[in-house]
Amino acid sequence: MNKNKNQYINREISWLSFNERVLQETADVNVPLIERMRFLGIFSNNLDEFFKVRYATVKRIVDAGKTGKSVLGGEKAKDILEEITTIVIKQQSKSLEILGAIEKELETENIFIIDENEVTDTQAVFLKSYFMQKVSPGLLTIILNDLREFPLLKDTAAYLAVKMVLINEVDGNENKENKYALIEIPKDIDRFVVLPNEGDKNYIILLDDLIRYSLRHIFTMFTFESISAHMIKITRDAELDMDNDLSKSFIEKISSSVEHRKISDPVRFVYDKNIADDTLSFLMDKMGIEETDSKIPGGKYHNRRDYMKFPSLGRKDLMYSKIDPLPVKDFSFEGSILEQIAQKDYLQYTPYHSFSYITKFLREAALDPQVRTIKLTVYRLASNSQVASSLINAAKNGKQVTVQIELQARFDEQANIEYAEQMQAEGVKLIFGVPGLKVHSKICVIEREENDKIKRYGFISTGNFNESTAKIYTDYTLFTAYSPLLKELNKVFDFFETTYKINKYKHLVVSPHYTKNVFIGLIDQEIKNAREGKDAFIKIKMNSFTSYKMVDKLYEASNAGVKIQLIVRGICCLVPGVKGMSENIEAISVVDKFLEHTRVFIFGNNGNSKVYISSADWMTRNLDFRVEVGCPIYDEDIKQELVDTFEISWNDNVKARMFSEQQDNAYRKNDKPKLRSQFAVYEYYQKKLNA
Incomplete structure (x- = not known):
């Protein structure tokens, strides 16, 4: 293979390229206007998490005095940090331009976002009352000048940095003094305050601007010549630092680590670029922020992740129309779910299909007198989880319920701790993972006594058992009673409890x-077929692709003549279409209404295709440092269904962007009829129901 100087795309830079695709949605006039505003919130939320996790990881490498070249695709960590800052500043600037354009378009729809300088006399009456009743009672305000120690800023909060120029009289002379304060923007109050309509006009003011409007009321005890407030926020390193205290339980260690996250090192400082120089210097000095730290000048407003909750104002015409999840063909909610699965396998594809099949399965298992055991893995649950309720219900009905719950699920640690304590109190047996490994698999198996024998039923999924995210995440779930698969699923649960015993699997990919070795073997078979002149292809859809070993393997396959199609939503370190390296590889990303979360792997196998679904992306962490489960599809109808839905996604020429060396996120354009894959998949299942 020709070694190319751009053999890999750095994963951090590729991630920022993904977030650029999210930003593209905010500028796409084909996306409903309020949805565009909400995509702006998703873009901002993504960036927050990126700095907490990925930027923080690279910064740790720099702080340790290492280059990190071996894990960063040959680039130095220090150079990556500088490149990240440059790209983010550019993206932030672009996002502000787009926000301004959206606000102008909203005005054409009689929706006006006003600031503190645009409040009318009528609105002032409403806002003064709103501030006094809802905002003022819980407003945290701190005068900074005389504090010995600067207050700890939360990484999930935004603050108004207030500068007052005070007028003091000393011996008949007026002296001026700068007084600084911080106001924390309350998180328990809607960021967008909807004012009373005026005719057919809607008015909104941001909570930040309402507070700015009320500054003179807040600081009535001071006499000042001028007062101003500019927003700041920090982002902290989100890595969990676990202690080695053997006397602590695993839950206690995770809880302690989550608490420590609140005081971890800042990795980003964002500020209003119009803030006064002396105010900025004062803050940076008091906060101990070095010139070398990532400082991002921004606009007037931060924490724009709150835009994900931009009010609908009853304007359904400015939002995506909701789709009603479809039933799976011939898979009825009437009668027994288990009896139907005993006859054949079924595939659920959320959000096109109803998530309720999973909850119906668990509820039935909880009540069925013949069900003896239920085993399930938990990574992320909904805030009011029907899945957790069903498991508790099963335990109360005398079933032996075992739940492997991952307490280190990023940003869901506290929620999972609370669920763990709740389930444990109700008699559910909990397993807290495998030392050194996160459990990311999405599996369930139950055992039912039938005719004096144990029969197993279960499901294997690409996504979390979370009824909230199932409305917006695309995921496959296979329901099956196929004994060889379920026997091996049981082995996975055995491994959770007997971690030193490594099981062998004939069917599952664990x-x-x-x-890694199973997929390398499948790629090798395609290489062999190609060299023998047989039809050879690989089609893969996943979230992220960062394993250099797997990238190199696909380069090898490309050079052998294997035709490769990749659909990767997020990070992709592979560079497609390079002569002598990857000329037989095409790669696209689809970003649209739903978050593409499925993982499906299709290998030509000389006309007898092999198809798998999996919880694992091709990332080093998924391949080497997590417990993941992939599953072969044996049912020919389901296999065809997976191929069909892959092809629909592949043929998208509305929301598909092309991966390339340039990383320009160019939309795929061709002369074929317009095909927007997420809408086309829904139509595919509608037709399937009526066939």
């Missing part, structure tokens, strides 16, 4: 011991 990380960390087998996934």
